[in-house]
Amino acid sequence: MRPTELPKISIVTPSFNQGRFIESNILSIQGQKYPTLEHIIIDGGSTDETMPTLERYKELLASIVSEKDDGQYHAINKGFALATGEVMAWLNSDDVYIPGALHVVGEIFRKFPQIKWLTTRLPLAIEEDGTPIKATPVYGFTRTGFLNGENLPGLGWPATCYIQQESTFWRRSLWEQAGGRLDTNYRLAGDFDLWARFFEYTELYSVDVPIGCFRRHADQRTSTSFANYLEEAKAIFARAGGRARAGVIQNARIWLRQSAPPKLRNWAIGRSLLHPAPTVTYDWGTRAWVIAAC
Incomplete structure (x- = not known):
């Protein structure tokens, strides 16, 4: 199947001080080798190892936003506002x-x-x-x-x-x-x-x-x-x-x-x-x- 035949999937990941899990989250998505993928991470201003991890993988991510927010669902809404895919989902940073x-x-x-x-x-x-x-x-x-x-x-x-x-x-x-x-x-x-x-x-x-x-x-x-x-x-x-x-x-x-x-x-x-x-x-x-x- 040609990659252009599959719908673009946008996945938003909200994160706050989930540095011990965020790498496995990213790898589980990027490891899919899905041809039309958009992974957006909205971080709430983490102070742990999250940001260094995101920096390592920034070339694989469509967007990284790190700023204070008003909770998980506010963060997810911000991510979906950036998303362009036909199919949508969110995956929490520990999943x-x-x-x-x-x-x-x-x-x-x-x-x-x-x-x-x-x-x-x-x-x-x-x-x-x-x-x-x-x-x-x-x-x-x-x-x-x-x-x-x-x-x-x-x-x-x-x-x-x-x-x-x-x-x-x-x-x-x-x-x-x-x-x-x-x-x-x-x-x-x-x-x-x-x-x-x-x-x-x-x-x-x-x-x-x-x-x-x-x-x-x-x-x-x-x-x-x-x-x-x-x-x-x-x-x-x-x-x-x-x-x-x-x-x-x-x-x-x-x-x-x-x-x-x-x-x-x-x-x-x-x-x-x-x-x-x-x-x-x-x-x-x-x-x-x-x-x-x-």
């Missing part, structure tokens, strides 16, 4: 991409214009030193499931998993349609707010390969402020019209989605007991990505 991930993402967006945003069906977590520690298979996402609370665990209702930010990409057209900015009124759950706005316009497709890795370490914001994240996300959920479904029926839906044999899952979809989740899978016979549902 990384799986080798080959951007080629998968680019090819799917190239082949399927109806796909406006994409995530993984196999979220991964790594330890502080990069050791893989968890892979959680997910059988797709739907707007209905999102509004039923399925993607907001931790609040006492039946749920499956979060939409993994470090594995989620979207088209610029959807970004602009949904407001073209992250809401900086939220300090922690700006990603959840963006997903809620995206779901107003289109369904989320998921691909059955890993894309990104979420790094667990003691200093990360989601570890130190998880309760605050949930409070923000709960308010966003209510504002979006979400209503958590409790009880036997919702537990049954989650079981059908996550654990039921395919024939039983298809039976439930055929009788409108379960909404099909749009997915992308690799067809071995044709050696190509195809759209399916689960």
